[in-house]
Amino acid sequence: MQTAQRNSLRLLQWMMAASLALPVALFVFASAVSWVSVNQTADREIERSLDVVHEHALKVLETIDRSLSEIAEIIRGIPDAGITSREETLHQRLKQLVGSLPQVKSTWIFDARGRALVNSLVTPPPDIDFSDRDYFKAHVAGDVGTYIGEALKPRPPYQGAPFFGFSRRRQNEDGSFAGVIQASVLPEYFENFYARIGREPGSFFALGLKDGAILARFPATDQEVRLDLSGAVGQQIAANPRAGLITVTSPADGIERRLGYQRLAEYPIYISAGLETSAIRERWFSTVSQHLIFGAPATALLFSLLALALRRTRHLYAEAARRQEAEDALKHGQRLEALGQLTGGVAHDFNNLLTVIRASVDLLRRPDLPEPRRLRYIDAISDTVTRAARLTSQLLAFARRQTLKPELFDVGQNVQTLGEMIKTLVGARIEIEIDGPSEPCIVNADAGQFETAMINMAVNARDAMDGRGKLTIAVRAATELPSAIVQSQDSHSQGNASAGQKSSGQKPTGYVAVSVEDTGVGIPQEQFGRIFEPFFTTKEVGQGTGLGLSQVFGFAKQSGGEVAVASEVGKGSVFTLYLPRAAADVRPQQISAEDAPPLDGRGMSVLVVEDNIEVGKFATDALAELGYGTTLVENATHALEELAAGADRYDVVFTDVVMPGMTGIELAQEIRRYHADLPVVLTSGYSHGLSESGSDGFELLQKPYSIEQLSRVLHAVARWRMMKRATATRAS
Structure with missing residues (x-):
């Protein structure tokens, strides 16, 4: 019994010790891993920032280099006297060039004595000796290519921000020294860019010469800064002259930073990006403090829960991706089917129209053609062009891309006027009843498109009744649009359908509803969702284009209205066109005739x-x-x-x-x-x-x-x- 108790106490003691040792060990291990991770993350951020500033600086300097090449090409073979004689023209050209380069303060052309022949600032340039400038002296002895000098201050009477020179040698035909072409580059252009991207705490960016002179840096400083390359830092850079990561203390502000540096192509320029080591330590302290707050066991538990959640999330994402792929494949197939139907319908109808036009033109070319036949062929071409224009108009109307000409008109009067035309279209065996409104129903819409829509609905009703039955056209005021649903029922029920979504927002003055009801065969359930598709028709080939109802759909939607369908198989259908109603105090406009004779234009x-x-x-x-x-x-x-x-x-x-x-x-x-x-x-x-x-x-x-x-x-x-x-x- 005592042995068992001792064993139990010993086990409890080991468990108590373990309950302290394990969290401490986990904390030390997590802290070490976190320290390595934070430093690695900081190095990766520095390398990404370095890539950004390297790309930026390279593009800027290459642009300046190309500009110097352009200037050299402009003055190639022109002696100093010739440049002086063209000073005004060259000044404007340099000024225009500088205006397109925000990083350039000015451009200069110097003679062999260091006197400015022309610059982009003033004309004529003051007689000042610039031969003591580094960007000039570098080219006197020989051709050193593109030279980039240290930061300088403007020489009176010139004023403004500091700059560093970007210059090339001018040579005579015999290779002797003729002068210098120079661009004054603004360090503040680079500093402004660094300020925009340096949003992380402790961020640092610099642009400097390979001898350690700093041309531009962020955070900016007023004092001249030069990096000492004689010590350990210089040895590290010498060991890896192209690029690398170093830790250095800045001589300007005494702050220790982790820096990445990179040589800028063939230029004697280094760019660098970095973070203060105190900011990196702050990140590590922030991470470690979370472990201290929640404890090692809580961290381990949280890690397990997160791992479980990650696996579950990955599983859900995989399922969602497979489902999305299936939906995309279905939609793609539907789009291809619709495109094929639309393309086939357009090709079929237009090829028929083009056949008529081509045949008429060929016949008109025949010699000794009788005048009646010639006129008949000309009329055929004219009628075919009209049908082609109507076909295009119906396609645009369905796509809601038709250019409408809204005008105020009374729908009731318009329907009464169309009554005789509709009677002719549907035939004598169909009884037509027109139920007019008890009050004026004024709308602001395209009257021509409205009449086309009415005729299309009437012709559709005629075909549904096979030329025999009753057609009822009713006009009434409506307060709101129907629900945007699509339904159909069998012979014992009734269905309502709406083409498209419900228009957003209800007009304060309501709507005008024009319904066309037939006693035809009705619409089967499997066809209900396709009745407004372009070129969809149940008629035999050549008996219809399938664009009539699609024109009604497009006109209604583009006019801010709706078209709804109610149908019962074997008992007919009701198509109802809704248009926004105009205010009661407006008056309809008079519609001019479309077929008026041409007017004489003499004097115009x-x-x-x-x-x-x-x-x-x-x-x-x-x-x-x-x-x-x-x-x-x-x-x-x-x-x-x-x-x-x-x-x-x-x-x-x-x-x-x-x-x-x-x-x-x-x-x-x-x-x-x-x-x-x-x-x-x-x-x-x-x-x-x-x-x-x-x-x-x-x-x-x-x-x-x-x-x-x-x-x-x-x-x-x-x-x-x-x-x-x-x-x-x-x-x-």
């Missing part, structure tokens, strides 16, 4: 700006046929030059939007600034800037345009300027 002068020469010649030829006087320029710069020579010669400027250099909108803004009374008309097939920001108040004519449209727009915007001219003529 147009400046046409078009970078595509063929398009520009078409516009000028067409306007000339109508009597307009035209001038064609190919870019905005030439247009401004033409207007500067006399803007009164023109009644209107007609410019393309997308051009190299200055765009048409920027040109129009410049004309508005300097020739406010000169109207500008923009034209474009597509411009991202127009679709995002609009035309900035300028009249816009979409490509492709007809001669009639061009003449009508130009005549409308230039009418008031012509009236002003006529009034001035009568007064004179």
Whole structure:
């Protein structure tokens, strides 16, 4: 019993001793490891900082070297007298060069006597002897290449910050000494850079000569600093002249630092970066104090928990990475499928249109073609171009890149006006009912795009009913948009779907809802999510483009509205277009006819700006046929030059939007600034800037345009300027 007790006490004593010894041993071991780690981390930080300042200094000095080469090339073969005779021109060139180099204070060209022939500061330069400067004396005896001297102060009457010289020898054709080309480099340029990157406590940076003279340093000091290379530090640098790490006490402030140094390519320059050893010790004390606070057992426990968490995190990250790869592969496949569908649809429809145009052109080239057939082929080309423009417009509308022309109009009246056209489109076997609103429903939207959307929804309803059934069009006021959900149900339930996400924010005045309801076959569940995709159609090949509903979708979203779908298989569908409602006190605008005849342009002068020469010649030829006087320029710069020579010669400027250099909108803004009374008309097939920001108040004519449209727009915007001219003529 006593033996067992003694053994138990002895075990407890050993456990008590171990409970003290183990934490102490762990603490000593952790402290030693931490000391090594902190110093290694500090060395790596110093090496990274050294790489940064080395790259910076090398680029700066190489730039200065190239600048001296440029100066030497400029004055190559020119004697001193020739340089003096060109002093003003060379002064401006040097001044321009210095202005592009923030690290250079000034540049100089000296003769063999040390007198300045030209510099970048003043003209003419004062007659001062600089032959005693180190950057001059270094080149007298022979060619030493690029010389970098010690820090100097400006010599009166010159003032400013200290500098160090960066110079090259000038030689005559026989190799004799002709003078020096020199650049005065600012140490403060390097010091400012070091201050920006030296954010760690105790950071140090320096730029110095290989003889130990310091040219620039951070933290900066007013006294001249030179490193003593005769002792142990010099021996270490001599043993590793290219790069290395040393611990040195600065003679300027007496602070001990851990420094990394590196030779700067072929230049006699060393750059260095470092940390105060006190800052490194402070890091170590900070790490050790954490062990003292929490204790060795707590540290070991924390390490175990962290290791467990790390393994768990790695496992979770691996799972997330595999899941992300799978999702990316799925999205990539979906994008490729959508791109293939879109590309195939565009290629199919445009190839059909191009086939008609190509065949018509070939037939028009045949000799002895009867006049009726010639007119028929010309009409076919015109109709095909219109269909191509409509196809492009529908694609842009789906992508929400169409340039809209918002105007105020009453949706109820517009739908009533479209009623007859829709009756013709859907056929006599479909009964049409139009349910108008009890109050005006004014919107501010593109009326042409709205009419296209209505026709597309009506044609879609006609095809769903196979030409027989009832079509109901209703206009009503709505207070909010539908929920952004997509659902579909079978014949015993009803589904609602919304194309895209719900518009952010509700208009204070609400919305106008236009619904098109049919009694057709409805939309199957598997097709519900694709009805707004471009070129998606359930019709036979050649029976539809698949762009109708995509145009409705794009127009609604770009106008700040929404399009929703409710469908029940076997009982029909309801497409509802929501547009933001305008204020009640506004009045709709009158819409001019699109097919008005061309207006005579005699007496009007147009400046046409078009970078595509063929398009520009078409516009000028067409306007000339109508009597307009035209001038064609190919870019905005030439247009401004033409207007500067006399803007009164023109009644209107007609410019393309997308051009190299200055765009048409920027040109129009410049004309508005300097020739406010000169109207500008923009034209474009597509411009991202127009679709995002609009035309900035300028009249816009979409490509492709007809001669009639061009003449009508130009005549409308230039009418008031012509009236002003006529009034001035009568007064004179």
